[in-house]
Amino acid sequence: MAVYTEVTDEALAAFLTLYDIGRVVAFRGIAEGVENSNYALKTTQGDFILTLYEKRVNTADLPWFLGLMEHLAAKGLSCPLPVRGLDGKNLNILAERVAAITTFLPGVWPRRVQAAHCEPLGTALAQLHVDGANFSPTRENALGPSGWRPLLEKSLPRANEILPGLGAELAAAMENILAAWPQDLPRGHIHADLFPDNVFFLDGKISGLIDFYFAATDIYAYDIAICLNAWCFERDFSFNVTKSQALLRGYQAHRALSSAERAALPVLARGAALRFLLTRLYDWLNTPAGALVTPKDPMDYLRRLRFHLSAESEAAYGL
Amino acid sequence: MAVYTEVTDEALAAFLTLYDIGRVVAFRGIAEGVENSNYALKTTQGDFILTLYEKRVNTADLPWFLGLMEHLAAKGLSCPLPVRGLDGKNLNILAERVAAITTFLPGVWPRRVQAAHCEPLGTALAQLHVDGANFSPTRENALGPSGWRPLLEKSLPRANEILPGLGAELAAAMENILAAWPQDLPRGHIHADLFPDNVFFLDGKISGLIDFYFAATDIYAYDIAICLNAWCFERDFSFNVTKSQALLRGYQAHRALSSAERAALPVLARGAALRFLLTRLYDWLNTPAGALVTPKDPMDYLRRLRFHLSAESEAAYGL
Numbered sequence: 001m002a003v004y005t006e007v008t009d010e011a012l013a014a015f016l017t018l019y020d021i022g023r024v025v026a027f028r029g030i031a032e033g034v035e036n037s038n039y040a041l042k043t044t045q046g047d048f049i050l051t052l053y054e055k056r057v058n059t060a061d062l063p064w065f066l067g068l069m070e071h072l073a074a075k076g077l078s079c080p081l082p083v084r085g086l087d088g089k090n091l092n093i094l095a096e097r098v099a100a101i102t103t104f105l106p107g108v109w110p111r112r113v114q115a116a117h118c119e120p121l122g123t124a125l126a127q128l129h130v131d132g133a134n135f136s137p138t139r140e141n142a143l144g145p146s147g148w149r150p151l152l153e154k155s156l157p158r159a160n161e162i163l164p165g166l167g168a169e170l171a172a173a174m175e176n177i178l179a180a181w182p183q184d185l186p187r188g189h190i191h192a193d194l195f196p197d198n199v200f201f202l203d204g205k206i207s208g209l210i211d212f213y214f215a216a217t218d219i220y221a222y223d224i225a226i227c228l229n230a231w232c233f234e235r236d237f238s239f240n241v242t243k244s245q246a247l248l249r250g251y252q253a254h255r256a257l258s259s260a261e262r263a264a265l266p267v268l269a270r271g272a273a274l275r276f277l278l279t280r281l282y283d284w285l286n287t288p289a290g291a292l293v294t295p296k297d298p299m300d301y302l303r304r305l306r307f308h309l310s311a312e313s314e315a316a317y318g319l
Numbered sequence: 320m321a322v323y324t325e326v327t328d329e330a331l332a333a334f335l336t337l338y339d340i341g342r343v344v345a346f347r348g349i350a351e352g353v354e355n356s357n358y359a360l361k362t363t364q365g366d367f368i369l370t371l372y373e374k375r376v377n378t379a380d381l382p383w384f385l386g387l388m389e390h391l392a393a394k395g396l397s398c399p400l401p402v403r404g405l406d407g408k409n410l411n412i413l414a415e416r417v418a419a420i421t422t423f424l425p426g427v428w429p430r431r432v433q434a435a436h437c438e439p440l441g442t443a444l445a446q447l448h449v450d451g452a453n454f455s456p457t458r459e460n461a462l463g464p465s466g467w468r469p470l471l472e473k474s475l476p477r478a479n480e481i482l483p484g485l486g487a488e489l490a491a492a493m494e495n496i497l498a499a500w501p502q503d504l505p506r507g508h509i510h511a512d513l514f515p516d517n518v519f520f521l522d523g524k525i526s527g528l529i530d531f532y533f534a535a536t537d538i539y540a541y542d543i544a545i546c547l548n549a550w551c552f553e554r555d556f557s558f559n560v561t562k563s564q565a566l567l568r569g570y571q572a573h574r575a576l577s578s579a580e581r582a583a584l585p586v587l588a589r590g591a592a593l594r595f596l597l598t599r600l601y602d603w604l605n606t607p608a609g610a611l612v613t614p615k616d617p618m619d620y621l622r623r624l625r626f627h628l629s630a631e632s633e634a635a636y637g638l
Contacts, residue, residue: 003350008430009520025521027427028359031322031348040347040359042366042425106361108346111327201328202344 003029005037005052007095015094018085019101021045032109032197035213037097040104047104049080052097057213059098064139065212066090066100068132068189075131077124078208080105105208107200113231118243121199122250124206125191125227129220130255132189141192141216143275145181148174151278158285162298170277173305177271182219182264190223192216195230221261224251225268228317229276229304237303245318262319266311273308277301322348324356324371326414334413337404338420340364351428351516354532356416359423366423368399371416376532378417383458384531385409385419387451387508394450396443397527399424424527426519432550437562440518441569443525444510444546448539449574451508460511460535462594464500467493470597477604481617489596492624496590501538501583509542511535514549540580543570544587547636548595548623556622564637581638585630592627596620 007015012024022044030038030049037052053059066082070090073081080102082090091100110117141147152170159167191198193214200208224247232243251257280298287295311317326334331343341363349357349368356371372378385401389409392400399421401409410419429436460466471489478486510517512533519527543566551562570576599617606614630636 006430009427010431012427024427025425026423026519029350030359031350040349047361104345106344108328108331108343111325112329200345 003037003039004054005095005097007039007050007052011095015092015099016043018087018092019083020086021048021083021101033211041101048083049102049104050094050099051102052094052099053213054097061139061213062091062098062100064137065215067137068135068215069102069212071135072128072131077127077131078105078206079212080208080210105200105210107202107207109197109200111196113196113243115240115242115246116204117196117199117201118231118246119250119253120201120204120206121194121227121231122224122247122252123254124199124209124250125194125223126251126254128191128209129188129223135189138189138217139215141190141218143192143214143279144216144218144222145178145271148178148271148274148278151282155278155281155285159281162281162284163302166302169302170274170281173270173309174274176309177267177274180267181271182260182267185219185221185261185264186258187217187219189215190218190220192218192223192226194223194227219264219268220255221257221264222268222272224248224257225265225272226275228265228269229272229301232317233304233307237300237307239307239316241316241318248317248319262314265314265317265319266308269308269311269317270305273301273305277305322356322358323373324414324416326358326369326371330414334411334418335362337406337408337411338402339405340367340402340420352530360420367402368421368423369413369418370421371413371418372532373416380458380532381410381417381419383456384534386456387454387534388421388531390454391447391450396446396450397424397525398531399527399529424519424529426521426526428516428519430515432515432562434559434561434565435523436515436518436520437550437565438569438572439520439523439525440513440546440550441543441566441571442573443518443528443569444513444542445570445573447510447528448507448542454508457508457536458534460509460537462511462533462598463535463537463541464497464590467497467590467593467597470601474597474600474604478600481600481603482621485621488621489593489600492589492628493593495628496586496593499586500590501579501586504538504540504580504583505577506536506538508534509537509539511537511542511545513542513546538583538587539574540576540583541587541591543567543576544584544591545594547584547588548591548620552623552626556619556626558626558635560635560637567636567638581633584633584636584638585627588627588630588636589624592620592624596624 026042028040035056036054039050041048041050069079072079083101084090156167198211232240277298280296283295284298345361347359354375355373358369360367360369388398391398402420403409475486517530551559596617599615602614603617
């Protein structure tokens, strides 16, 4: 939860002259979001979000992210639509950062996930996959399987500080997962970070999906596996199969899964748990004291990983 | 910058039934604010701020703070107006916290203070003092002179960890300031925390004052002294007398200072610097690593204090 970069009122006013969205009425930093600085911007023409991209985002990827958002919005998916400036550009410079203005989406993200959230979530995820299919540029998933080994190697020397034996456990799990990783499943553009705080609901329906800055071209069912990790565990790390059934039912209402995709769910779910475990482990070991963002406990994902390692088939997820 | 308490969508929806402000449309944590949790709340009827009071606020003081805000708003000062529920109460319980909804104020707080901000700031401060005069309940300033000795004593054992000799320097300055503290200056309700992030501007004019949760009944000119500290130093801790002159000119355009008030400015400014130094020192020594809020460097206020100790008369502030 952080705003990393402050924007002076003069710089903001000058920035807004690049756009046809009126003059500033209010400007507040938003607490949500850990990678970039986000501001709620109210102008004489309405509400917008201003995002300043911080150092963890490769600015070379931004045109792809924003292009995907424009493509999905044009298809009718409710996601932030980048606002183009008077010169047609959707990216400009503000406070020495690359910055974009996007439309404001209504809704509230669910602080406590209920089973009733999971079916519409699944449908929205399938819509994203289907609607994204004819966006032709691709982006490799830097946090996909090929990224795990270098990530683990950076943390291995200190992993046992967190839990004795953790390094060996993760290395063994990673080899197991990589050896079984499916090669021929349907692929396309995935969100890759569709956690509850990136999904807005209004009156029980999904009103918007946000934060496409981990999106990539990868296995569709891996995106489902990420959601199984992010939405279907309780606070005590027990797995709620009612939620996973609802999620998969909602997904398949819009895009049916093949038998190969269904059978791959356990290994995909293990991989998804490992992916978040590895980035959290790295952040946990490398975030300086006093940083603006509190690192998330990597152990939460070790518990998820162990569950998925115990899953013998898709039946563990209610299929 | 933090949201300490998460509010579930169910709890928020239930809370809003206590008010006649419509249904929730959007709900985002605000990054600004270090004491309480603040949310930007958009309903079908407009924009509001939802505040959950956290542990540093004494809830017994809240009716006084909100009463003062209602009083000032009724006088025409632009400050958050607490919204009363259907039962007439302006405080309710949400997520196990005392909570209030207030009106949303337009404007942007100045990230980089310019001299042009300081004259309207001074006028707004004088308006606050004059408008507050016939609000009869009072509140003792817990962070006024009587609070400094116990605060310093809590930090003395470790003050020298920050700077060798700091403890002795602060103890000597405190005795000096307390001995010279004025006893008969005009008193009333003061804001006591009118830093730039609590003052919104729009088109060069002040559009709102916020965050009355340190307000108290104390010496009016002490409030000016707090603003001299908060608004008139440059980033290199040099004192900008053009800014202080503008601030004092703006103030006196609405409320003239007596010769006793003017003569007391150096000691009041020393006291104000000491007050923020002491709370920051305490937080610096006592904030656990990984806390949501990064403590502010107490040394910034040592430099201010040293400037004020060198000020021989009100001439140092441009009077």
